[in-house]
Amino acid sequence: MLWFNGKFLAQTDALLPVQDRGFLLGDGVFETMCATQGKVIWLSRHIKRITQSIDKLGLFFVNLPKEDELAAIIATLCRDITSPHAVIRLTVSRGQGGQGLLPRGVTDAAVLITAKPFDPGASKSTVSLAVSEQVRRNPWSVASRVKSLNYLDNIVARQEADVQGAGDSLILTQDGFVGETTIANIFALLGHVLRTPSHQTGIFAGLARAETIDWAQRNHISICYDPLPVAELYRSDSVFICNALRGACEVREVNGRQIVPSEHGLKTYDKISQHLEKSIRGAG
Numbered sequence: 001m002l003w004f005n006g007k008f009l010a011q012t013d014a015l016l017p018v019q020d021r022g023f024l025l026g027d028g029v030f031e032t033m034c035a036t037q038g039k040v041i042w043l044s045r046h047i048k049r050i051t052q053s054i055d056k057l058g059l060f061f062v063n064l065p066k067e068d069e070l071a072a073i074i075a076t077l078c079r080d081i082t083s084p085h086a087v088i089r090l091t092v093s094r095g096q097g098g099q100g101l102l103p104r105g106v107t108d109a110a111v112l113i114t115a116k117p118f119d120p121g122a123s124k125s126t127v128s129l130a131v132s133e134q135v136r137r138n139p140w141s142v143a144s145r146v147k148s149l150n151y152l153d154n155i156v157a158r159q160e161a162d163v164q165g166a167g168d169s170l171i172l173t174q175d176g177f178v179g180e181t182t183i184a185n186i187f188a189l190l191g192h193v194l195r196t197p198s199h200q201t202g203i204f205a206g207l208a209r210a211e212t213i214d215w216a217q218r219n220h221i222s223i224c225y226d227p228l229p230v231a232e233l234y235r236s237d238s239v240f241i242c243n244a245l246r247g248a249c250e251v252r253e254v255n256g257r258q259i260v261p262s263e264h265g266l267k268t269y270d271k272i273s274q275h276l277e278k279s280i281r282g283a284g
Contacts, residue, residue, distance in 0.1 A: 003073050003113040022093025026150025029053040033088040034245050036281045038078035053146035062109035077115035087118040128253035130166035132157040137179045137202030144202040154182040173201040177227040184241035185209035198225040208242040237265030248273040
């Protein structure tokens with residue numbers, strides 16, 4: 001079952017018009033959320049972010065469900081899921097029409113909400129990264145500031161990593177510094193300074209990134225947004241990635257070269273990981 005344009009439907013009954021701009025042009029946005037026992041703890045944050053994304057695109061007319069209505073929809077969709085956790089995806093397409101690229105007169109935005117089983121424990125505790133040779137982040141790209149339906153850069157980069165036997169791709173900034181992965185933001189701990197790329201580099205600054213930064217500042221860990229060379233990762237006390245679905249995950253290898261965390265790094269990472277787990281899923 002899914003929710004599409006105001007109705008609960010079987011997947012086979014949900015029909016998308018062939019002139020839909022999300023299908024034809026990737027003209028739309030989405031949010032991926034973690035639900036635990038039918039509830040998304042960060043729901044208000046996700047609603048705020050997708051609303052901001054829609055505003056950035058301009059001429060985008062859509063009536064999203066209010067927070068309480070969205071919470072009820074998610075709870076209903078999760079009733080058919082036996083596992084305690086679910087992946088919720090809220091997808092919004094601008095709608096049909098518009099001659100060429102201009103979306104003039106398009107007012108029939110499509111809203112889709114789906115839920116699928118999710119096992120946080122199935123995710124690997126560590127991940128290897130391979131630097132993408134084809135994709136770099138563009139600080140002037142509108143697509144870098146929203147979760148766009150057009151994910152071609154990330155798809156190509158992820159395919160690169162798969163060919164090299166890595167778990168994900170490390171995408172660099174246009175200047176060749178550390179950017180992010182295809183699905184997560186990245187941090188490197190050096191002493192008592194947590195380094196992460198600035199949002200002005202073209203990365204998508206995620207919700208888990210913001211939560212990690214807030215936690216670090218409350219715990220007297222300084223944040224540095226200066227450009228981060230790949231070489232710095234190898235001498236870091238800890239390197240990890242994070243997103244709002246999976247929480248945190250250690251990076252132990254980049255381009256086949258190992259990253260060996262220090263005892264201090266492991267302890268700090270464990271605290272951050274546990275905090276994100278509790279914040280995202282309400283887990284102890």
